Structures are given as structure tokens and as C-alpha cells.
Amino acid sequence: MxxxxxxxxxxxxxxxxxxxxxxxxxxxxxxxxxxxxxxxxxxxxxxxxxxxxxxxxxxAMTHSFAHTSTELERDADTVPAAVILARILHSLLPTDPVLRQDWRLWQELWVRALRDETTQRLAVDLYDQLHDWVGQALRRGVDSGEFADCDVDATSTTLLALCDGFGIRLMLGDPRVTVASAQTALWATAARELKIAPQFPQL
CATH class of the missing domain: 1.10.10.60 (Homeodomain-like)
Structure with missing residues (x-):
């Protein structure tokens, strides 16, 4: 070496x-x-x-973010845009121990960003990257005809906000929210905008 x-x-x-x-x-x-x-x-x-x-x-925050995005890039050119979008939304929820660790890091980021300007800029930058990540999946589906035309920026913002809201409830162990119910609600929102089947795709 x-x-x-x-x-x-x-x-x-x-x-x-x-x-x-x-x-x-x-x-x-x-x-x-x-x-x-x-x-x-x-x-x-x-x-x-x-x-x-x-x-x-x-x-560490940048490393965690990059590692997750790299994992989701596998066979991205050969699977439907809906599967790519579903993978992204799945990865934005605390759905396994690794992603729960990522969520704890995000929670630390949010707390620090409230009182530290440098961390606030980092948080906004990472959200911009998440927004672009979701937006690219949406644009791919729109361009291929798999998704109906939509306001990509607005849809990306809505889906990210829902991921944050459901993710916090899952991290808190709220019995009213499960991974399955969160994914169902997320996909229902996406399906209405994109005019696609309401069932969450197989990953």
C-alpha cells in the first residue's frame, strides 16, 4: 500500500x-x-x-452524506426512475441501524446550527445537495416519460420536509408512525404529483 x-x-x-x-x-x-x-x-x-x-x-457529516449517496448509485442507469426515487426516500428515513446513526448525526447538526453560523451554512449546503439529489431523480423520470411533468423544486422540497417530519417521529419511537406508514404517506404524495402507481416500489 x-x-x-x-x-x-x-x-x-x-x-x-x-x-x-x-x-x-x-x-x-x-x-x-x-x-x-x-x-x-x-x-x-x-x-x-x-x-x-x-x-x-x-x-464527518460530509463523509456520512457522501457514503449514503454512493451506495444508492448502484445500477442507477438500468432501473426505473421510480425505484431510484424510492431508494432515496427510503434512505432519508431511519430505516436501519446505519441510517439511524446518520439521523443522530443530522440531529446533532440541527442543534449546532441553531447557535453556530458556520454549522448553519453547512446544514443549508447539505440540504441543497439533498434537494438536488431528489430533484435529479424526479427530472430523470419526467424526461423519460415515467413521471408526469411537475414542479421539481417544489416537489423535492415537500418530499424532504415529509422525510424530516416522519424521521423525527420514528427516531422518537412514536407509536403512531412506522417505517411502512411513513413510506406509504411519502409515496402517496409523490404519486399524486407524478401520476404514478401509489404502491411503494420494491427496492
Whole structure:
């Protein structure tokens, strides 16, 4: 393994560890030493990659977001646009342990963004990326004729807002909301706008 590959590998290990630690104990309680220990690296190496907690948090959030989007890009050119959109909406809910960890990170982001301008800009930027992500799936379906023409920006905003609302209820363990009921409601909204079948597609 080359020096550059080792550097990338150690950075990836640190970011994965940071996501786990932040999700477990919250950003306000973490110390750089905790992340280093969890990643199995020295604090010196951790500080070589990330000069402070704020930089580490920003990179961890970006890392988590990028990892999820990469996973959903598999066979994206060979499956219907409805399946791509359904995958995205599924991934925007806390539907498994990994996504629940991602949701805990988002909740930390929201709390910090309320009192820190830099974090607020990061949150808005990540939402812009989510908006584009959903919008691309919608435009693909519209362009292929699979979806009816729609206001892509407005539909993307509505679907993201619904994901946030249902996601919070799921994270709280609200008995009135289940993953199945959330997905059904999300898809019903999408189906009305896009004039497609109301059944949530098989992923």
C-alpha cells in the first residue's frame, strides 16, 4: 500500500469512527482522544488530519452524506426512475441501524446550527445537495416519460420536509408512525404529483 493509500485509509477510518462516536455520545461530549481511541490511531495522527473538533464534525457529516449517496448509485442507469426515487426516500428515513446513526448525526447538526453560523451554512449546503439529489431523480423520470411533468423544486422540497417530519417521529419511537406508514404517506404524495402507481416500489 502506497503512502497516499495509507493516508486515505487512516482518514476514512477516523471519519467512520467520528460518525459513530458523535452519534453515540453527542458532539458536545466528544473529545479528540475518544475518536482516536475508537479509530485505533494516535491523537497526533488525528490532529494531523483534523485540527479541531469543529473541522472533524464538518468532515464527518460530509463523509456520512457522501457514503449514503454512493451506495444508492448502484445500477442507477438500468432501473426505473421510480425505484431510484424510492431508494432515496427510503434512505432519508431511519430505516436501519446505519441510517439511524446518520439521523443522530443530522440531529446533532440541527442543534449546532441553531447557535453556530458556520454549522448553519453547512446544514443549508447539505440540504441543497439533498434537494438536488431528489430533484435529479424526479427530472430523470419526467424526461423519460415515467413521471408526469411537475414542479421539481417544489416537489423535492415537500418530499424532504415529509422525510424530516416522519424521521423525527420514528427516531422518537412514536407509536403512531412506522417505517411502512411513513413510506406509504411519502409515496402517496409523490404519486399524486407524478401520476404514478401509489404502491411503494420494491427496492
Amino acid at each position: 502506497s503512502s497516499a493509500e495509507r493516508t486515505r485509509a487512516s482518514r476514512e477510518r477516523i471519519l467512520s469512527a467520528a460518525c459513530e462516536v458523535i452519534a453515540e455520545v453527542g458532539f458536545e461530549k466528544i473529545r479528540m482522544r475518544m475518536v482516536a481511541e475508537h479509530a485505533g490511531v494516535s491523537t497526533a495522527l488525528l490532529h494531523y488530519h483534523f485540527e479541531n473538533r469543529e473541522k472533524l464534525f464538518t468532515e
